[in-house]
Amino acid sequence: MSTADAARRDWQERLHQASGEAVPAAELTLQAPAGLRAVPGAGHVTxxxxxxxxxxxxxxxxxxxxVSQPDVDVAAVPECRYVDTGHGAASYTVAAIATMETVGPASDAVPAAPLGSGPAASLEGGAAAASAAGxxxxxxxxxxxxxxxRELPRPWRYMIGSEHLSYLLSEDETGGRPIGAELTEALRIVREEFGVETVRAHAILGDDLGVYKEVDGQAVYDFGKVDEVYDAIMALGLRPIVELGYMPRDLAADPSRTVFGYEAIISPPKDFEAWSDLVRALVEHLxxxxxxxxxxxNWAFEVWNEPNLAVFWTGTPEEYFLLYDVSAAAVKxxxxxxRVGGPASAANGWVEELLAHIAESGAELDFISTHTYGNAPLDWRPALARHGRPDTPVWWTEWGPTPTHFxxxxxxxxxxxxLLHGMKSAAGRLAAVSHWVASDHFEELGRPPRLFHGGFGLLTVGNLRKPRFHALTLAARLGDAELATVVEGDAGGVEVWAARHADGRVGVLAWNSTLNQAQADGAVELSRAVSLTVAGLDGDYTVTHHRIDGEHSxxxxxWRSMGGGDWPADGQWDKLRSVNTLDELTPATVLTATDGALTVDFDLPMPGVSFVELTPPPH
Structure with a gap:
């Protein structure tokens, strides 16, 4: 069995195992949500x-x-709205959560069904009667x-994720493409195009960078390789979020316990004082x-990665909290x-527990960090306020459509x-949402076997831009002045984000989505006919309309239309780059505002993204 195959098997066996049960937080009393309302629409219930x-x-x-998905690690949603698609008549209830273990009582049940799928569809007096005939x-x-x-929040700008940074030094190839050079270029691209400020990655203390050895029982530090990767990051205009992990072999209590194909050691230290000395020495060197x-x-330090999972931490919860305390003290x-923070947990775990722990231990905490995949990030602000820390930033240091490799x-x-659904949900309440990751040059459970393999990256091997990349491009094109929007009719999964530039340009970003992954390839019944009206205008505007859907961007x-396969040949790379564009749905046109408004009509499939921009003539 290859190292990658062994790592994948171990991952699958341990991924859902907790590393231990943390001390439960104080019990909280929650109310049942009031006013549950179920409105049927075409293909959905809102x-x-x-x-x-x-x-x-x-x-x-x-x-x-x-309601959950097999590839979603947290089923709860942060807002008081949920669009249920792909199901028939049902009885719905909703319960609030205050921690990952504290679930309140359920609301009163409400029956409903999508329009045309059963007798419950007539509830709410035909609220979705806007369905266009035929x-x-x-x-x-x-x-x-x-x-x-308000000023438009941009939660994607602070941080991006990356494969472990020693990969920047790799001279190997994947699919005939140079790993180190293309990963470096991918980080440059997200820095320049999205304004990303920092990068987070695993294993800066791993043995592949050679930071720690014991010679004759004495600790020997060597930060030369760390300097190489951090110099490369700094040269791109980025700054590191220093994830303090994994464990150097000579310092590990059990060096046989590893994760990933590159065998990162996930054991606690055999000597917590020696770990503290290493952390302090690293920070002093930096x-x-x-x-x-x-x-x-510009920098920050995060203690470990997902210690609430056995696949990442073989110690107890108490040992992690001790690791947090001594690491934070060493940094300070x-x-x-x-700045130092944590717990960098999977699926929102141990946030409440860390807050309770530091209240007793007195350890410093400058930010809370956790991870979620397949759903919008939860809202930890009520918990922070309850612990007397209302101003502590919350960082989602990993987030994306799926936690599953390939x-x-x-x-x-x-x-x-x-991606747009999650970023808009996070806007204004989270200090950072770090998309995991920038590039498909990634080897945790084996290097990419083909060009499109379900990689985490915004960019493929070869740095082709996926639809997710284009979505962030469009979000980044929005101006700084967020505008008021109203969405009416049978909206379903249609959401809108609009903003104005200082020069008078108005951008309207609209998308049609669902959290139901069974409909990822599309659902005709969820397509919508959108009539967009922009008021508060005067004169002529050049209207452009960019689109992301099955046929655009x-x-x-x-690649499928070219015959697909594992990897492109040399000439195919050039052809792919020539069509790797952010496509216009219709040619640009000039429209004149009537009574201070312009209207643009278009169909919006699910899944689909439209960006309509109105540009006034130069003054």
Whole structure:
């Protein structure tokens, strides 16, 4: 069995095993959500309810069973709205959660069904009667270009994920493409195109960088390879989020316990004081090399990765909290203004427990970090307020469509619409949402076996731009002044984000999505006919309309049309690059505002993304 095959088998066996049960937080009393309302529409039922104080999210139940997906690690949603698609008549309830273990009582049950699928569809007085005869259901969108709501939040800009940074030094090839050079280029691209500021990656203390050895019982540090990778990051204009892990072999209590094909050691240290000395030595070295004020202003330190999973931490929860305490103290010993945080947990785990722990231990905590895949990030602000830390930033240091390696869910337009749903949900309440990862140059459970293999990257091997990349491109094109929007009719999964530039350009980003992965390849009944009206205008505007869907801005479809296969030949790479474009749905046209408004009509499939931009003539 190859190293990659062995790593994959071990991963699958241990992925869902907890590393232990942390001390439960104090019991909380939650109310049942009030005002549950189920509105049927074409192909869906939209549920809305009233918020519950102290709730970080809500669990939707269909016929008594939590609504979830097999590839989603947290079923709860952060907002008081859920669009259920792909199902018939059902009885719905909703319960609030205050921690991952604290679930409140269920709401009163409400029956409903999508329009045309059963007797329950007539509930709410035919609220979705906007369905267009013989066509897609109708959605009316109104944007007021004169009504600024706030400065547009950009949660994707602070951080991006990457494969372990020693991969930047690799001279090997995948699919005939140079690994180190293309990973470096991928990080440059996201820095330049999205304004990303920092990069997070695993294993900076791993043995492949040779940071720690014991010679005659004495610790010997060598940060030369760390300097190489961090110099490369700095040269791109990025800064590292230093994930303190994994364990050097000579310092591990059990060096036989590893994860991934590159055999990162996941054991606690045999000597916590020696670990503290290593962390302090690393931070002191970085401060000497790059300057203490550079580290204070632009870097941060995160303690370990997903210690709540047995596949990443073989110690107990108590040992992790000790690791957190001594690591935080070591960082702060170098300078008290350096930032440190955690628990960098999988699926929102141990956040409440870490908050309770540091309240007793007195350890410093400058940010909370956790991970979620396949759903929008939860809202931990009520928990932070409850612990007297309302201003502590929350960082999602890993987030994406799927936690599963080689899962194709994110390579097509479904991933693009999902990304925008999550980013808009996070906007204004999360300090960072780090997409995991920038590039398909990634080897945790084996290097990519083919061009489109369900990789985590925004960019393929060869740095082709996936629909998810194009979605972030469109979000980044929005101006800084967020605008008021109203969505009416049978909206279903249609969401809108609009903003204005200082020069008067107005961008409207609309997408049609579902969390039901069984419909990732599309569902005709969820397509919508959108009528977009932008008010608060005057004069002529050049209107452009860019689109991401199965036929537009979809490089995976382009590869299939060329015959597909594992890897392109040399000439095929050039052809793929020539069609790796962000496509216009219609040619640009000039329209004149009538009574201060313009209207643009278009069909929006599910999954699909449209970006309509109105540009006034130059002054």
């Amino acid at each position: 549920l809305t309810w009233e918020p519950v104080p102290e709730a970080i999210g809500y669990l939707v139940h269909r016929d008594g069973v939590p 066509g897609s259901a109708a959605v009316a969108v109104r944007v007021d270009a004169a009504a600024v709501t 401060a000497e090399r790059y300057g203490i004020h550079e580290l204070i202003d 010993n170098v300078h008290p203004e350096l 899962h194709g869910i994110g390579d097509g337009p479904f991933g693009a619409a999902f 979809n490089i995976e479809a382009a």
